Amino acid sequence: MAGKTAFIGVGVMGETILAGLIRAGRPASDFIVGVRRPERGAELAEKYGVTVLANREAAAQADTVVLGTKPQDLAAVLQEIAPAMRAGQLLVSLAAGITTSFIETHVPGGVAVVRVMPNTPALLDQGMHALSAGSRCDEAHLVEAEALLGATGKVVRIAEKLQNAATAVSGSGPAYIFYVVEAMIDAGVMLGLPRPLATELAVQTLYGSATMLRDLGTHPTILREQVTSPGGTTAAALRYLEDHKVKAAFLSAMEACRDRAQELAAGS
Missing domain, CATH: 1.10.3730.10 (ProC C-terminal domain-like)
Known part of the structure; x- marks a missing residue:
């Protein structure tokens, strides 16, 4: 998987996936972290050696953007970063309940969206990640998302209509x-x-x-x-x-x- 990956909304799950990728051998130089709070950025830079930027700058410089934002905050974050996004990027959303169609309406055309329900055993590389493709995804996008998530556990592809059920079983x-x-x-x-x-x-x-x-x-x-x-x-x-x-x-x-x-x- 080539190119830069930006993590925006680096809470428990975002940091878990970032740490897993670095443990799996990806260099820290592959990753950008977008943050609102400087102190959180300093913490992540010291811990992982990653580049820290404002959210919009992080999205502009990345080929893949991982959104770990809380569902209730996702619309505001999308509004913030959308002007910096472009066709050909992959956006991976970890937000429970938020559909790919909703995200697609908030980003430029040509941005491929993948929705994922992860879970916390990913902390020990034993996660269960249920992945669904948006309307702009092709096989290459899905393979890229699987490679990203596979560093911290098992990945399965499911129809998006099953995502809320997967949240009830494996997510929670x-x-x-x-x-x-x-x-x-x-x-x-x-x-x-x-x-x-x-x-x-x-x-x-x-x-x-x-x-x-x-x-x-x-x-x-x-x-x-x-x-x-x-x-x-x-x-x-x-x-x-x-x-x-x-x-x-x-x-x-x-x-x-x-x-x-x-x-x-x-x-x-």
Whole structure:
């Protein structure tokens, strides 16, 4: 992948992808960071050795622009940088709920737009990035975006109509997992375990279970049944979860996540 890449809106996800690319061997000279706050720019320049410019200058000098701006701020940032953008550039948006068609109406014709739903395990190069093409994208643009994101995890192409569902599953998914693990740790403490031990037990259980799901390719229902002896301790626990409609709560929570993504799109 040739040319300069500008990161504008360098929050958690933007910095995560930037750091992953540098870890993967891309030279810092390939990257420009656009910032509003000088102190944030100084921090990123010291940490990664990247060039720091104002947002519009960064967009003007880049071949690829990665927007990590919050959804509610995206329109203002697009208005700021659009005069500096040109046909042939690739714009990769990490903003939840914001459609490629909305972005395309705010940038010059000929700017290709790719929409991505990343997630925070990209911090450890274990991210899940769901990517959708805008109307001006061709295969080369998608391959370029995949190379950019692949430094920090797995990349899949999906239809844009599925982006809000992907947000509910993988984009927000780490928070659900952390919430469950937090509950398991607290329960362990309540049952008499020292907190460090409860934490170790819960975290390693999560890690091992996730590894089984990924590496064995076995359906989670089968794996769950393998742990659940008839009339045993696990069966008693699972019945309690069923009685309290935990699965239904997850479904409702993820629907709420999807709906909020749709609201963000409607309000953009």
